[in-house]
Amino acid sequence: xxxxxxxxxxxxxxxxxxxxxxxxxxxxxxxxxxxxxxxxxxxxxxxxxxxxxxxxxxxxxxxxxxxxxxxxxxxxxxxxxxxxxxxxxxxxxxxxxxxxxxxxxxxxxxxxxxxxxxxxxxxxxxxxxxxxxxxxxxxxxxxxxxxxxxxxxxxxxxxxxxxxxxxxxxxxxxxxxxx
Numbered sequence: 001x002x003x004x005x006x007x008x009x010x011x012x013x014x015x016x017x018x019x020x021x022x023x024x025x026x027x028x029x030x031x032x033x034x035x036x037x038x039x040x041x042x043x044x045x046x047x048x049x050x051x052x053x054x055x056x057x058x059x060x061x062x063x064x065x066x067x068x069x070x071x072x073x074x075x076x077x078x079x080x081x082x083x084x085x086x087x088x089x090x091x092x093x094x095x096x097x098x099x100x101x102x103x104x105x106x107x108x109x110x111x112x113x114x115x116x117x118x119x120x121x122x123x124x125x126x127x128x129x130x131x132x133x134x135x136x137x138x139x140x141x142x143x144x145x146x147x148x149x150x151x152x153x154x155x156x157x158x159x160x161x162x163x164x165x166x167x168x169x170x171x172x173x174x175x176x177x178x179x
Contacts, residue, residue, distance in 0.1 A: 001033055002033045004077065010083070020153050026175060040094065085118050098138045122154060
C-alpha cells in the first residue's frame with residue numbers, strides 16, 4: 001500500500017483533467033492505496049516571494065493553503081500532478097504551486113515516483129512535451145525521483161470529451177498498477 005498525493009490544477013467544474021484524476025484515484029484506491037487529493041481551486045495560493053526563508057524553517061512565511069499541504073506531500077510515496085495544458089505547458093496555478101513547494105527542498109521526503117495527468121485540445125501527444133519538461137525540471141531538484149507515467153489526454157476540447165476518451169480508461173489502469 002502506498003500513500004499517494006494527487007495535486008489537481010483543474011479549475012473547470014467536472015472538467016477533463018479533473019475526471020482523468022478521478023479515474024486514476026479510483027484505480028489507485030481499488031488497489032488498496034491511500035489517496036489524498038489536493039484541488040488547487042479549493043486552496044488560497046499566493047505567489048512565491050523568492051525570499052528563501054523556507055530553506056531555514058522548512059515552511060513558507062506566507063499564510064495560505066500551501067503550508068498545510070507540505071507534510072502530506074513530503075510523507076507521500078507518490079505524487080501525481082494533474083493539469084490542463086495551456087499554451088503547451090502546465091497551468092499557471094500548478095506552476096505557482098510547484099514554486100511554493102520550495103520548503104520541500106530541505107526536508108526529508110518519501111516521494112520518489114511522479115506521475116503526470118494532462119488534458120489538451122490538441123490531438124498530438126507532443127503538445128504535452130512542455131508540461132513534461134516543467135515537471136522534470138521540478139523533479140531534478142529532488143534526488144531519486146522519476147517520472148513513472150504520463151496520461152496523454154489529447155483531443156479533449158469540450159467539457160465532457162473525457163467521457164469518450166481512451167485516456168479515461170488509461171488513467172484508471174495506471175491507478176490500478178500503482179503499488
